[in-house]
Amino acid sequence: MTLNEIGIKAKSASRILATISSADKNKALTYIADDLEKYADKILEANAIDLANAEANGMKASMVDRLRLTKERISGVAEGVRQVRDLPDPVGEVLGAVKRPNGLQIAKRRVPLGVIGIIYESRPNVTADTAVLCLKSSNACILRGGKEAINSNSAIADIMIDAVKRAGLPDGTVELIRDTSRETASEMMKLNEYIDVLIPRGGAGLINAVVNTATVPVIQTGVGNCHIYADKDCNPKMAVDILVNAKTSRPSVCNAAETLLIHKDVADEFYALASEALKEKNVEIRGCERTLEKIPNAVPATEEDYATEFGDLILAVKVVDSTDEAIAHITKYGTGHSECIVTENYTTANEFLDKVDAAAVYVNASTRFTDGFEFGFGAEIGISTQKMHARGPMGLAELTSVKYIVTGNGQVR
Amino acid sequence: MTLNEIGIKAKSASRILATISSADKNKALTYIADDLEKYADKILEANAIDLANAEANGMKASMVDRLRLTKERISGVAEGVRQVRDLPDPVGEVLGAVKRPNGLQIAKRRVPLGVIGIIYESRPNVTADTAVLCLKSSNACILRGGKEAINSNSAIADIMIDAVKRAGLPDGTVELIRDTSRETASEMMKLNEYIDVLIPRGGAGLINAVVNTATVPVIQTGVGNCHIYADKDCNPKMAVDILVNAKTSRPSVCNAAETLLIHKDVADEFYALASEALKEKNVEIRGCERTLEKIPNAVPATEEDYATEFGDLILAVKVVDSTDEAIAHITKYGTGHSECIVTENYTTANEFLDKVDAAAVYVNASTRFTDGFEFGFGAEIGISTQKMHARGPMGLAELTSVKYIVTGNGQVR
Numbered sequence: 001m002t003l004n005e006i007g008i009k010a011k012s013a014s015r016i017l018a019t020i021s022s023a024d025k026n027k028a029l030t031y032i033a034d035d036l037e038k039y040a041d042k043i044l045e046a047n048a049i050d051l052a053n054a055e056a057n058g059m060k061a062s063m064v065d066r067l068r069l070t071k072e073r074i075s076g077v078a079e080g081v082r083q084v085r086d087l088p089d090p091v092g093e094v095l096g097a098v099k100r101p102n103g104l105q106i107a108k109r110r111v112p113l114g115v116i117g118i119i120y121e122s123r124p125n126v127t128a129d130t131a132v133l134c135l136k137s138s139n140a141c142i143l144r145g146g147k148e149a150i151n152s153n154s155a156i157a158d159i160m161i162d163a164v165k166r167a168g169l170p171d172g173t174v175e176l177i178r179d180t181s182r183e184t185a186s187e188m189m190k191l192n193e194y195i196d197v198l199i200p201r202g203g204a205g206l207i208n209a210v211v212n213t214a215t216v217p218v219i220q221t222g223v224g225n226c227h228i229y230a231d232k233d234c235n236p237k238m239a240v241d242i243l244v245n246a247k248t249s250r251p252s253v254c255n256a257a258e259t260l261l262i263h264k265d266v267a268d269e270f271y272a273l274a275s276e277a278l279k280e281k282n283v284e285i286r287g288c289e290r291t292l293e294k295i296p297n298a299v300p301a302t303e304e305d306y307a308t309e310f311g312d313l314i315l316a317v318k319v320v321d322s323t324d325e326a327i328a329h330i331t332k333y334g335t336g337h338s339e340c341i342v343t344e345n346y347t348t349a350n351e352f353l354d355k356v357d358a359a360a361v362y363v364n365a366s367t368r369f370t371d372g373f374e375f376g377f378g379a380e381i382g383i384s385t386q387k388m389h390a391r392g393p394m395g396l397a398e399l400t401s402v403k404y405i406v407t408g409n410g411q412v413r
Numbered sequence: 414m415t416l417n418e419i420g421i422k423a424k425s426a427s428r429i430l431a432t433i434s435s436a437d438k439n440k441a442l443t444y445i446a447d448d449l450e451k452y453a454d455k456i457l458e459a460n461a462i463d464l465a466n467a468e469a470n471g472m473k474a475s476m477v478d479r480l481r482l483t484k485e486r487i488s489g490v491a492e493g494v495r496q497v498r499d500l501p502d503p504v505g506e507v508l509g510a511v512k513r514p515n516g517l518q519i520a521k522r523r524v525p526l527g528v529i530g531i532i533y534e535s536r537p538n539v540t541a542d543t544a545v546l547c548l549k550s551s552n553a554c555i556l557r558g559g560k561e562a563i564n565s566n567s568a569i570a571d572i573m574i575d576a577v578k579r580a581g582l583p584d585g586t587v588e589l590i591r592d593t594s595r596e597t598a599s600e601m602m603k604l605n606e607y608i609d610v611l612i613p614r615g616g617a618g619l620i621n622a623v624v625n626t627a628t629v630p631v632i633q634t635g636v637g638n639c640h641i642y643a644d645k646d647c648n649p650k651m652a653v654d655i656l657v658n659a660k661t662s663r664p665s666v667c668n669a670a671e672t673l674l675i676h677k678d679v680a681d682e683f684y685a686l687a688s689e690a691l692k693e694k695n696v697e698i699r700g701c702e703r704t705l706e707k708i709p710n711a712v713p714a715t716e717e718d719y720a721t722e723f724g725d726l727i728l729a730v731k732v733v734d735s736t737d738e739a740i741a742h743i744t745k746y747g748t749g750h751s752e753c754i755v756t757e758n759y760t761t762a763n764e765f766l767d768k769v770d771a772a773a774v775y776v777n778a779s780t781r782f783t784d785g786f787e788f789g790f791g792a793e794i795g796i797s798t799q800k801m802h803a804r805g806p807m808g809l810a811e812l813t814s815v816k817y818i819v820t821g822n823g824q825v826r
Contacts, residue, residue: 015744015768015770018767018768018770019767019768098789100787100788100789104778104782104787106788106789111770113800113801114770114800192624196799196800196801197800197801211605211628212628215624215625217630217631217799217801218630219801235823238823241823241825242823242825244825245825245826246825249825249826331428349820353818354431354432355428355431355432357428357431357524357527357816358816359816359817360816360817360819361816361817361818361819362819362820362821363819363820363821364820364821364822364823364824365517365819365820365821365822365823365824365825366824366825366826368825368826369517369819369824369826370817370819374513374517374826375513375519375817376511376513376519386609386630387526387527387609387610387814388526388609388610388630388632388801388802388814389801389802391814391815391816391817392815392816392817401800401801401804402804402805403770403771403772403773403774403804403805404772404773404774404783404788404804404805405766405774406773406774406775406776406778406782406783407762407775407776407777407778408775408776408777408778409777409778410648410651410654410655410777410778411777411778411779411782412654412655412657412658412659412662412778412779412781413658413662413779413781413782413787
């Protein structure tokens with residue numbers, strides 16, 4: 001199939017999905033979950049080919065781990081599908097309705113976006129995770145994963161396409177682009193006629209490439225250069241706990257902290273507590289001059305370090321003279337993801353909440369909570385770091401649009 | 414100033430605007446309204462230059478009329494500014510808050526988008542209309558109007574910039590790009606570092622150019638190929654009233670009807686009533702074969718006619734065999750703006766509401782009501798025909814984003 005043909009099929013499916021019942025969608029989701037487990041061996045066989053190719057191509061171990069599926073991982077994906085199935089259907093919800101003075105009734109109804117394009121890298125679980133979120137919110141999806149995972153992705157997609165068909169949902173509900181050349185990716189990004197929204201899932205390089213190439217509207221997700229600011233009025237013990245959690249509980253994810261900003265007045269007390277804790281977790285510290293004086297095993301931080309999402313056990317540190325300086329640093333280097341102040345001071349906390357421009361701004365809690373599950377959405381397709389459409393964790397509601405339903409009895413203007 | 418310098422100023426202003434009080438914004442809006450009236454002569458002098466240039470360049474009369482300002486029009490703009498001032502401030506509203514099982518409190522707070530870029534054509538009133546909506550919603554704006562109106566736009570912008578300054582708002586709150594070359598427009602559309610959202614205001618040509626060039630997120634507005642479908646169960650008198658209103662009350666606007674679809678069973682009765690009414694309003698009818706048989710002075714409709722937003726006293730007409738055929742026609746040719754069915758049949762009405770994919774779907778009322786004022790928003794920056802971020806009339810709320818405020822007492826994950 002050409003990309004245009006895929007687009008036509010998906011668009012056509014999306015029109016049927018827009019009016020389909022929750023029961024029919026849930027049936028398809030049950031079939032998908034069951035079949036992923038039932039045909040796990042097929043998926044693992046395909047995955048083995050991808051893994052063999054990866055090794056032959058000298059892919060590094062952390063990448064190979066992202067690519068690798070196991071029976072347990074597949075069961076985890078299937079369990080995730082069932083959880084999505086059991087969430088409330090976002091489509092059809094009325095977000096408000098008014099009766100105007102002329103008698104017109106105007107209701108705002110949640111409707112699907114239409115066709116969602118997902119562009120992602122080498123994690124084959126994304127194929128199922130994202131497709132079922134699209135399906136639950138009555139969107140058709142066009143998936144385009146990385147070439148490293150094409151065999152795994154094809155196996156998973158085939159299972160989903162078959163399940164969707166048996167459940168009586170339209171052909172085109174789930175589509176996978178199997179030609180993984182760069183050309184098809186670029187072409188997909190300009191398929192405005194058939195794709196309503198593109199959601200890239202991956203690193204900053206992928207996301208920037210999509211933003212710069214796409215004419216289809218894009219939702220930017222997941223780049224997180226997050227800061228913990230330990231204010232002069234912080235509880236140092238709490239600040240250390242939050243820092244260690246935000247930095248080390250899962251360093252590769254986007255809501256992990258990358259930089260510590262610390263008020264000069266608490267620097268000594270803080271470092272006394274933090275040095276040991278960070279050392280225990282093997283965190284490399286890249287510090288400003290004032291930090292180097294206090295932590296002997298720290299290395300000097302460069303400008304580049306403050307701008308980097310390490311995704312690793314590395315922490316940039318800077319001592320600041322004031323909350324304003326901390327906010328200015330965050331404004332300069334932050335990516336608008338998650339930012340945290342630790343303070344007991346009411347006024348300082350509110351100032352930080354007001355002035356810091358990010359999807360999630362925290363007082364006295366780890367940035368690691370920026371997540372659709374932790375926020376209570378029950379699911380997550382990504383964390384938007386842009387301001388249009390959706391900001392922060394995106395659950396099912398963020399995969400919808402609205403339509404105004406206007407009912408009258410002959411009103412003219 | 415280079416475009417980069419304008420961007421830096423606007424971005425910096427937007428950070429201050431994000432935390433400014435409603436009272437300060439309202440003071441600036443009062444000054445703007447008063448000064449537009451006080452310095453109306455200056456605006457009219459500048460407008461006279463634009464009008465003289467337009468005539469020298471042989472601009473057609475309808476375009477010249479869009480460009481022309483009068484004392485009354487300026488007072489109308491000033492009155493509009495005062496109306497916007499008196500609307501509730503959208504910024505700071507909390508859209509919901511939850512307490513999670515771990516004690517974290519998560520609130521969703523409305524915040525400004527940041528910097529809004531407006532690209533428009535030759536109506537100088539857009540300069541003030543859009544700038545004050547941005548200001549009221551705490552956004553900085555960068556305006557880029559058509560070269561035909563540059564003198565008028567500069568005069569209006571100068572007055573606003575001075576008023577904003579006297580009110581103590583930051584430099585950069587309102588910016589006008591005074592170099593109206595194509596290059597600056599293209600450059601503006603890629604100014605992702607400083608502009609958060611672009612809103613083009615104008616015809617389909619302008620909007621498509623922006624969508625295809627911009628890397629900054631775009632909100633598409635205002636292209637309306639709207640249909641009135643007179644169902645077999647319609648009240649023909651009501652259908653004619655709605656059609657005549659939707660077609661003729663203001664044919665140049667985007668919520669005007671362009672095509673009539675009529676069920677074959679009511680075609681005779683409908684035409685008997687409609688022909689005279691449309692003739693009285695000088696509406697040219699371009700019809701399908703079955704229409705031509707019934708309305709002798711109709712001309713044959715081409716495929717192109719059904720796809721055209723005439724913006725004029727021209728109506729395309731097609732007889733259909735069923736509601737499904739009407740919906741399929743709308744799906745094929747509609748622009749997702751406003752679509753109307755006239756029917757007394759409950760099931761047919763609901764089917765139309767469910768299946769037609771548009772910003773506003775009507776039963777028994779004129780499409781002309783798709784408008785921020787008619788919807789009760791008190792203002793409008795445009796009518797979004799896309800599904801991301803905002804759909805339908807965009808008031809102040811649609812010029813905002815959200816931020817999650819997460820407060821805890823040391824929670825870690």
